[in-house]
Amino acid sequence: MLAAFMAEWPKIRRRSILLALVAMVGITALAVGITLARIHRRSLEQQVLINTDVGLTGTLQPSATLVAVIVLITIAAVLGADWTQGTWRSLLVQEPGRLRLLAGRVLALLLYMIISAVLTVGLGTLVAMVVAPHEGVNTATWWDSTGTADYLAFLGNLVLAVVGWTIFGTLVAVLIRNPAGAVGAAIAWLFVIEGLANQVWSTVGQYLPGRILSVVLTGGQASVLSNETSTGVPYATALLIAGLYAIGMAVVAGASFRYRDLTA
Amino acid sequence: MSCHNAMVTQDVTPVAPPEFVAASVPTAIETHELTKRFGGRRAVDSLSIQVPRGVIVGLVGPNGAGKTTTLRLLLGLIRPTGGDATVLGQSIHHPRAFMHRVGALIEGPAFYPTLSGRTNLSTLATLGRHRHADITELLQTVGLADRGRDMFRTYSLGMKQRLGIAAALLSDPELLILDEPANGLDPPGIIEMRELLRRLRDDGKTLLVSSHLLAEVDQIADWLIVLVAGKAVYCGPAASLPGRQSSEILVAAESPAQLDVVVRIARDRGYAAVVENGHARIAAPSSFAAELNRLTMQSGATLVELHQVQSTLEESFLQIIGSIN
Numbered sequence: 001m002l003a004a005f006m007a008e009w010p011k012i013r014r015r016s017i018l019l020a021l022v023a024m025v026g027i028t029a030l031a032v033g034i035t036l037a038r039i040h041r042r043s044l045e046q047q048v049l050i051n052t053d054v055g056l057t058g059t060l061q062p063s064a065t066l067v068a069v070i071v072l073i074t075i076a077a078v079l080g081a082d083w084t085q086g087t088w089r090s091l092l093v094q095e096p097g098r099l100r101l102l103a104g105r106v107l108a109l110l111l112y113m114i115i116s117a118v119l120t121v122g123l124g125t126l127v128a129m130v131v132a133p134h135e136g137v138n139t140a141t142w143w144d145s146t147g148t149a150d151y152l153a154f155l156g157n158l159v160l161a162v163v164g165w166t167i168f169g170t171l172v173a174v175l176i177r178n179p180a181g182a183v184g185a186a187i188a189w190l191f192v193i194e195g196l197a198n199q200v201w202s203t204v205g206q207y208l209p210g211r212i213l214s215v216v217l218t219g220g221q222a223s224v225l226s227n228e229t230s231t232g233v234p235y236a237t238a239l240l241i242a243g244l245y246a247i248g249m250a251v252v253a254g255a256s257f258r259y260r261d262l263t264a
Numbered sequence: 265m266s267c268h269n270a271m272v273t274q275d276v277t278p279v280a281p282p283e284f285v286a287a288s289v290p291t292a293i294e295t296h297e298l299t300k301r302f303g304g305r306r307a308v309d310s311l312s313i314q315v316p317r318g319v320i321v322g323l324v325g326p327n328g329a330g331k332t333t334t335l336r337l338l339l340g341l342i343r344p345t346g347g348d349a350t351v352l353g354q355s356i357h358h359p360r361a362f363m364h365r366v367g368a369l370i371e372g373p374a375f376y377p378t379l380s381g382r383t384n385l386s387t388l389a390t391l392g393r394h395r396h397a398d399i400t401e402l403l404q405t406v407g408l409a410d411r412g413r414d415m416f417r418t419y420s421l422g423m424k425q426r427l428g429i430a431a432a433l434l435s436d437p438e439l440l441i442l443d444e445p446a447n448g449l450d451p452p453g454i455i456e457m458r459e460l461l462r463r464l465r466d467d468g469k470t471l472l473v474s475s476h477l478l479a480e481v482d483q484i485a486d487w488l489i490v491l492v493a494g495k496a497v498y499c500g501p502a503a504s505l506p507g508r509q510s511s512e513i514l515v516a517a518e519s520p521a522q523l524d525v526v527v528r529i530a531r532d533r534g535y536a537a538v539v540e541n542g543h544a545r546i547a548a549p550s551s552f553a554a555e556l557n558r559l560t561m562q563s564g565a566t567l568v569e570l571h572q573v574q575s576t577l578e579e580s581f582l583q584i585i586g587s588i589n
Binding site: 003004006007008010011014015016085086087089090091092093094095096097101259261262263 | 336339340341342343359360363366367368370371372373374375376377378379383386387388390391392393394431432434435
């Protein structure tokens, strides 16, 4: 598994994967900058909240959701492409242990995604710190003891969500075996199937993987700068269910990769 | 060493010469009733073959005969529906037990298009725990030393194929499984490939080479496996392939009159003979050549040319396919 992990890094330096990091950083910096620049157009309550200890994480939270989607798309596309390029067979000739190979590769991609997500949030924080004073936002409370704890909890939840989205992306790629199909299926699941399920039968819909990972990402709180309401699933419950989903998805992805014929 | 097949009635049962029959000779590959079904179609059908070590094995057959499926089964990329097989003495159900001793190029070279040839090899070397120091030498061996740093997607088909061969050699394998290795190569490239395969064989490696280029296989293969509709219709020494023994003797004499004498002598001995393009073509075994030469001299004629013409692999192959159809 270590060999598969190490062998993945030169591939991660590919432009297509580095593009994911650029997209994350670009979108986050832009979103944070725009959010703060337009803070005066928001409700009075939000203008007050931005000056409190949850102001920074509230600013970063919407772009964190986009980061999660980019993680899902990148993982699904990268692993799915190995079927269309036929590269799995080249890799399996060198490492016939299928689970070792998949686990090593996914761990390397996961580490890259975590580093990218944390780096993205770090740069988003820098943008916020630069823009906020110009917009008259008080950033002192962002870094008091409560604000710092909230920021660290936000980072921790982001890492957990990235783990969840990576496993989700892996499952979709292994089942669909095609980058475009995998990305399409992942997006369709999140925005169509889960969206419909939530509309039609919200008591069940809120427990679907995408919703649960969103609860984990937000720490169970709706963003202070968002008009969305939090779901009815408590954070601790969401964390438990997300863990079960992660195990279940990993088992299904592993079994599928281990036992299905490689004909590509 | 033998090959069981379901088409022995086709009169293509292999005859193995003594040097290959010795029970003590270890096999590189053995399959027993190996079967692979895709839905209702049997891509590989009760395949039982044995391949000795240290030879070049040509795996030939028409399109859809099951060549690539057989190679995929041997590499553990797909699972058999029935039967079993061993590679270098290990069951194909446990590829980790033997794959570190095997190099393979299956169904065309597959690499990351935006990585260089060298980086592609480097990632595979890391994955397979092979020596990175060998990469430069391997690139030289396959003639890619100057293009190693270029992106794989900029390579021509022949260059991609060469990189695939280099990847297969990364582990300095005992067994090389190559699917259409000459695909896309230009004539000099094909010659280089042929020499490389022979050199590897001479180093004691076993090479299983699937190809539809029968003339190419004819030049390098010591052992042949002929697949038709998923079944092995022949598995044995290349020289013993049915149809190859049915040879002709081609004779040229000093004058047309002397050629007529040659034809008469051959016919007197019961062999069919005709004069064609200034040569006498005699359908006779090679053992008759010496007798023919002696009898011709006794009759006062002088031969200026006498040689045996053996049927090509292509002719034998078509004969086998024809007999099945």
